[in-house]
Amino acid sequence: MSAPMLEVEGLRAGYLDTTVIRDLSLTVAAGEVAVLIGPNGHGKTTLLRAISGLITPDAGQVRLDGEDVAGRPAERISALGLVHVPQGDGLFAEMTVEENLMMGAFPAASWRARRRELGRVYEQFPIVADRAAQRARTLSGGERRLVALGRALMRPSRIMLIDEPSLGLAPVAIDAVYEAIAALKHGGATIVLVEETFTHIEGVADAVHVLESGQIVASGPFAELSVDPAIVETYLGSL
């Protein structure tokens, strides 16, 4: 009835003379959790960057709730309610953990609710609460990753793009991250995740899209693709 939350059509994107994403189309409905999976170096991260405006697509459309945003600068796309958690943490090293989290609520509309959101993030990630007063640069790689995820939760979003949420995290921390993602999903959030394996996404993934050479080569419900021997064998190795 209404437009999909995210509609990518005929997208081409890359770096300098290297085309990474070729004529790619992808639809994510409101309230859907879509997972991009596939070998490294085939465009998963580049696709997220082209959607959020961190790089400018060379061709094609990126429609957010019906509105074409392709080519707009990242801050304008972000202002429409898109939150991107990129690889690497992008924290302000000399600011404390709490100050970094506050930056997530910086857009005017969410600033007033920052205290309440902060409490929820601390509840979700106790490790982050323990480190609240420390400068970001004193944190371990995994802790920084959790703070970056927490910062993304500091304002309501219409769509979240999360690049490898489990990277560098201890198993217990991965559980905490996926509990947070599951809670967002129950709250009706629209999420696009990049992951390397099916290991952690059971329970949150609705659709899975396999990316190879900058194109989506297979799409389907998690329940189908995760047991498809051709997919598992070709793209994920022997499990």
Next chain:
Amino acid sequence: MTQPDLTPPGPGAAAGGGPVLQVRAVRKDYGGLRAVADVSFEVGAGEVLGIAGPNGAGKTTLFDVISGHTHATAGEVLLAGRPVTTAPVHARTRLGLARTFQQPTVARSLTVGENMLLAAAFGRPRAERRRATREIAAEYLELVGLAGQAGERSDLLGVYDRKSLMLGTALATRASAILLDEPFGGLSPSEIDQTIELIGKVRDRGLAVVCIEHVMRALTAVADRVMVMHHGATLFQGTPAQMLADQQVIEVYLGARHRKDGGAGGAGGAGA
């Protein structure tokens, strides 16, 4: 001396076959925070010690102390029996200690081959630099599977190739002990399998290997012994199988959900 010496000092480095790397009651304080609390271990030639633990447990800080990127507040680090606790990073590298980092770190302005040449030239006398260096660089490019990509720009490499190059350059410094910080992070399942194989080759060359890792399938496959850190201290030491069954480790690190995953992973991966 017609043949360049291509063997790392590895097996012979520890005179009398003693441990290559010894860490004795190492402590690191940052102000009031004890990041590493009296940790001790030894690793011999051809042995792999795995290190796991919650985020912020002090694993990378322990590596920083061992490699000289930061200095210990107390305790001792010995390489082939020689104390290096206060030695600078480059001196430890000359003595055979190498490390890798969580973020794949290479000289981005150099090609793949140039990166390897730079590492192979490290610490070599001028006389043997030219010829020996080229042979060594070629050998390690081959070892890490990048022989065909020597001319490529390293800043355009994908994660797996960049990680392989980082490991290769670390080894090419003639390391006898190597510290690997999350070598499997961000890799796809088939790349994990290839890296497990590569670390096996490194071990078989007689290096002492210490490997921090959260990907349990990989850690249990490569490690002979595992140490689990928690709040800077040693929570557990034992075999990978013992670790997966340890109640304390499950509680603070693996998580309740891992109980069944751990069983399945054990059967598929490091069964032996």
